[in-house]
Amino acid sequence: MERPLTKYITPGSIAYNLEDYKKVGGYAGLKKAMKNMTPAEVTSLVKGSNLLGRGGAGFPTGVKWSLVPMNGDDSKPKYLICNADEMEPGTFKDRYLLEGNPHQLIEGMIISAYAIRAEKAYIFLRWAYKKAEAGLRTAINEAYKAGYLGKNILGSGFNLELHVHSSAGRYICGEETALLNSLEGKRALPRTKPPFPAVSGLFGRPTVVNNVETLSWISHIVENGADWFKGLSLTGTGGTKLYGVSGKVKNPGIWELPLGITMRELLEEHAGGMATGHKFRGALPGGASTDFLIEEHLDVKMDFTTVAAAGSRLGTGTMIVLDDKTCPVAFVHNVERFFALESCGWCTPCREGLPWVEKMLASIEEGTGKMEYLDLLKFNAKYMGPGNTFCAHAPGAAEPLQSGLKYFYDDFVEHITGKKCPWK
Amino acid sequence: MLTEEEKKEIQKEVKQYPYPAVACIDALKIVQQHRGWISDESVKDIAQVLRISSEEVDSVATFYSRIYRKPVGRNVILICDSVSCMIMGYESLYQYISKKLGISFGGTSSDRRFTLLPISCLGDCDNAPVMIINNDHFNRLTIEKIDELLEHYK
Structure with a gap:
């Protein structure tokens, strides 16, 4: 089984420096792209590989790149941004790649910038990732010294500057247009789309924003081709995926596995099954903003379309497990409190709906909830859904709420009729 | 009053951007690094350096959770x-x-x-x-x- 992204990552040990990385074939993809391929050829290769964005939305990467105007005024910069603002509760995959193999990301970014002819690139990094930040800064310096960054890279005439921007904390910065405002030094409020960032992004210039895991793929795809990439997955979607499991399982962790393994394999073979004395009740398959799946879904293949067909989203591929010793109302309440706190406050359903939801859940958890809250919670989940809000924040928050009410309804009712939390 | 060192560090950030206001978050982080938090006076001082209103600086300072607008412990x-x-x-x-x-x-x-x-x-x-x-x-x-x-x- 191939593990291209994590083959050279040993948790707990220090990341490969430039020499080590080159010894295992590092920067060969960059050389190939610069010497043998035009930017259009790189974009078309990535498009052909069907690499779907690994940040959570699963948008085809090559299609995103192809929206960037290529015949415009090259005297003004275009931008490439790596979204490394990992903050989705239950998600710990980008940290693993950033700390473990920064050169893999940097190489991917240089090739990607070349494809869209961006001469400035930023890594928008979660402020709390101090170890990743130090590793990235060292790796970037090495890359400048080796001539992989800066002017006239590998004699191609292509120039690229790469900066690390450490954020100041807010989940909404992960929304790509909010990220642009934050990088411009403003409040991280999402922007209206269209225009899409590919046309008008950072400082009004064409900008591509891609996730860490997505960009880490690029050098491998350039080196090994689109068919190789497609062959890595079990479902034809393409590639492997970093899958994680947290909660009361025997062996919580992160693994690079073929895209399309089942939830059961992930849970039982890799995470070692439930911790002793704990039973599985359900899981959010891809971070806090995804719908619960339950026991009947354990054989669902974890790729973008199959998880969607089961009523949830693959999201970030990092699963949070709900066990029978954890109160489902407390679980949902915790997640909704997070979304309420992190709302940017711009649009009404999100700013007003989320705190309302949070208060009702707190009250149910404390044993002072009323039966009418259940319908009000459903009403809010619907009202915060897609099409009613400015960005995807509230619709994401609605997912664990609506599915939590669906699958654990009896537990909510028990809190209300019994006037206390049965888990306390 | 910002110290010379703070001003210098802020100016270094300003230089890499198309206009000074872009460095707002950087400036807040720099001052906080030196003083532990951002006072009303610091908001005004940063605004002056970046040539924007202090309300604009405060709107940014109060948005981000890692900028402290109240004193914190050591x-x-x-x-x-x-x-x-x-x-x-x-x-x-x-x-x-x-x-x-x-x-x-x-x-x-x-x-x-x-x-x-x-x-x-x-x-x-x-x-x-x-x-x-x-x-x-x-x-x-x-x-x-x-x-x-x-x-x-x-």
């Missing part, structure tokens, strides 16, 4: 209160620390040694529960480890 403890850490028992950890220091979330101990704050997911969920003290990350925490850990921060 050390800031950030306990992850997101869902994976909840399942793995952050609440008992919080209660222990809260009782030990005599402060709740948002509070600063009377000797100004510690400020205690909640923080959203720190991306280390397979090693929950997790917390940060200043810039140091700690995982797989148990109550037994806390006393010794806090001793390192004076």
Whole structure:
């Protein structure tokens, strides 16, 4: 089984420096792209590989790149941004790649910038990732010294500057247009789309924003081709995926596995099954903003379309497990409190709906909830859904709420009729 | 008044951007690095350097959770209160620390040694529960480890 992204990552040990990385074939993809391929050829290769964005939305990467105007005024910069603002509760995959193999990301970014002819690139990094930040800064310096960054890279005439921007904390910065405002030094409020960032992004210039895991793929795809990439997955979607499991399982962790393994394999073979004395009740398959799946879904293949067909989203591929010793109302309440706190406050359903939801859940958890809250919670989940809000924040928050009410309804009712939390 | 050093550091950031206001977050972080927090006076001073209104600076300062608009203690403890850490028992950890220091979330101990704050997911969920003290990350925490850990921060 191939593990291209994590083959050279040993948790707990220090990341490969430039020499080590080159010894295992590092920067060969960059050389190939610069010497043998035009930017259009790189974009078309990535498009052909069907690499779907690994940040959570699963948008085809090559299609995103192809929206960037290529015949415009090259005297003004275009931008490439790596979204490394990992903050989705239950998600710990980008940290693993950033700390473990920064050169893999940097190489991917240089090739990607070349494809869209961006001469400035930023890594928008979660402020709390101090170890990743130090590793990235060292790796970037090495890359400048080796001539992989800066002017006239590998004699191609292509120039690229790469900066690390450490954020100041807010989940909404992960929304790509909010990220642009934050990088411009403003409040991280999402922007209206269209225009899409590919046309008008950072400082009004064409900008591509891609996730860490997505960009880490690029050098491998350039080196090994689109068919190789497609062959890595079990479902034809393409590639492997970093899958994680947290909660009361025997062996919580992160693994690079073929895209399309089942939830059961992930849970039982890799995470070692439930911790002793704990039973599985359900899981959010891809971070806090995804719908619960339950026991009947354990054989669902974890790729973008199959998880969607089961009523949830693959999201970030990092699963949070709900066990029978954890109160489902407390679980949902915790997640909704997070979304309420992190709302940017711009649009009404999100700013007003989320705190309302949070208060009702707190009250149910404390044993002072009323039966009418259940319908009000459903009403809010619907009202915060897609099409009613400015960005995807509230619709994401609605997912664990609506599915939590669906699958654990009896537990909510028990809190209300019994006037206390049965888990306390 | 900003110090010469603060001004110099801010100007260095300003230079890499198309216009000075872009450096607003950088400037807030620089001043906070030196003073521990952002006072009303610092907001005005930063506004002057960036040639924008102090209201604009404050709108940014109050938006981001890692910019402190109130004084904090010499050390800031950030306990992850997101869902994976909840399942793995952050609440008992919080209660222990809260009782030990005599402060709740948002509070600063009377000797100004510690400020205690909640923080959203720190991306280390397979090693929950997790917390940060200043810039140091700690995982797989148990109550037994806390006393010794806090001793390192004076």
